[in-house]
Amino acid sequence: MERVIIIGSGPAGLTAAIYAARANLSPLVFAGGMYGGQLMLTTEVENYPGFPQGIMGPDLMIAFREQAERFGARIENVDVTEVDFSSKPLIVRTSDDEFHAKSVIVATGASARWLNIPGEEKLRGRGVSTCATCDGAFFKNKHIVVIGGGDSAMEEALFLTRFGSKVTVIHRRDSLRASKIMADRALAHEKIEFIWNTKVERVLGDETMSGLELQNVNDGSDYTFEADAMFIAIGHDPNTGFFKGQLDLDTNGYITSPDGVSTNVEGVFVAGDVYDIRYKQAITAAGLGCRAAMDAEKYLEALEFAVIEVVAR
Numbered sequence: 001m002e003r004v005i006i007i008g009s010g011p012a013g014l015t016a017a018i019y020a021a022r023a024n025l026s027p028l029v030f031a032g033g034m035y036g037g038q039l040m041l042t043t044e045v046e047n048y049p050g051f052p053q054g055i056m057g058p059d060l061m062i063a064f065r066e067q068a069e070r071f072g073a074r075i076e077n078v079d080v081t082e083v084d085f086s087s088k089p090l091i092v093r094t095s096d097d098e099f100h101a102k103s104v105i106v107a108t109g110a111s112a113r114w115l116n117i118p119g120e121e122k123l124r125g126r127g128v129s130t131c132a133t134c135d136g137a138f139f140k141n142k143h144i145v146v147i148g149g150g151d152s153a154m155e156e157a158l159f160l161t162r163f164g165s166k167v168t169v170i171h172r173r174d175s176l177r178a179s180k181i182m183a184d185r186a187l188a189h190e191k192i193e194f195i196w197n198t199k200v201e202r203v204l205g206d207e208t209m210s211g212l213e214l215q216n217v218n219d220g221s222d223y224t225f226e227a228d229a230m231f232i233a234i235g236h237d238p239n240t241g242f243f244k245g246q247l248d249l250d251t252n253g254y255i256t257s258p259d260g261v262s263t264n265v266e267g268v269f270v271a272g273d274v275y276d277i278r279y280k281q282a283i284t285a286a287g288l289g290c291r292a293a294m295d296a297e298k299y300l301e302a303l304e305f306a307v308i309e310v311v312a313r
Contacts, residue, residue, distance in 0.1 A: 008107030010037020012272025014064040015289030021071035036061035108239040119203030127209025142228035153233035154182040
């Protein structure tokens with residue numbers, strides 16, 4: 001019987017592990033086949049406090065992991081395949097085993113949607129990104145492209161005008177899906193241009209991105225477009241597949257919570273991007289992981305004190 005199981009190993013999961021371990025809860029962390037979350041796909045992180053010179057995303061997550069292990073967290077690079085929260089104890093299953101827990105912290109995160117086109121994976125972190133807040137400052141006075149037509153794409157484009165000499169929004173339709181206020185701001189901005197009815201076919205470049213191969217969706221014509229960076233803003237997908245039917249999810253699949261920590265199941269807590277649809281930053285995910293661990297500790301104290309009282313009677 002585990003006192004707390006943590007599912008996920010990004011900033012939220014590993015921060016929860018640090019706090020739970022320091023509370024002597026000996027947390028068991030299922031980190032997945034590739035631990036560290038989306039920061040493992042990020043090059044330099046300049047906006048995480050405490051690193052004035054910046055730090056590589058993977059190096060930051062290695063430090064998170066080492067700190068959690070230092071205090072006694074047990075981290076397994078194993079994927080969870082199924083959970084059963086219908087009764088107590090809570091059940092977490094992997095492909096090879098079944099684990100019982102008094103409490104569970106869900107920190108499985110969300111995955112940015114990619115275009116899945118040639119050159120994209122090769123140039124991730126070298127001109128191709130899904131986070132303007134994380135990587136925009138690397139492209140000062142450069143020509144930046146944003147892919148998408150919703151509010152998130154307009155937010156990214158407007159933010160990137162602080163850095164780029166020009167921002168070009170490429171959208172596969174002839175109108176934006178963004179709210180009117182966001183669309184109007186972007187359309188009126190002197191630094192932002194739009195290319196309509198167009199999709200990206202290939203990312204060009206060897207060591208860094210040098211341009212894109214585009215296709216007009218109306219006539220099928222292809223052409224090369226020079227640019228220094230591409231930010232993809234077509235949404236995220238929460239990693240909640242095996243929580244369907246177990247936890248309350250919103251229409252987009254994110255775990256819902258009345259207070260940003262608890263869920264509809266007693267003893268199950270949530271942290272990070274699997275719940276947070278707005279901020280999606282390492283620092284906010286870490287803060288949510290801290291909250292989840294502290295609430296799990298209080299829950300376990302109350303649970304175990306109730307058992308002691310019953311035994312005493």
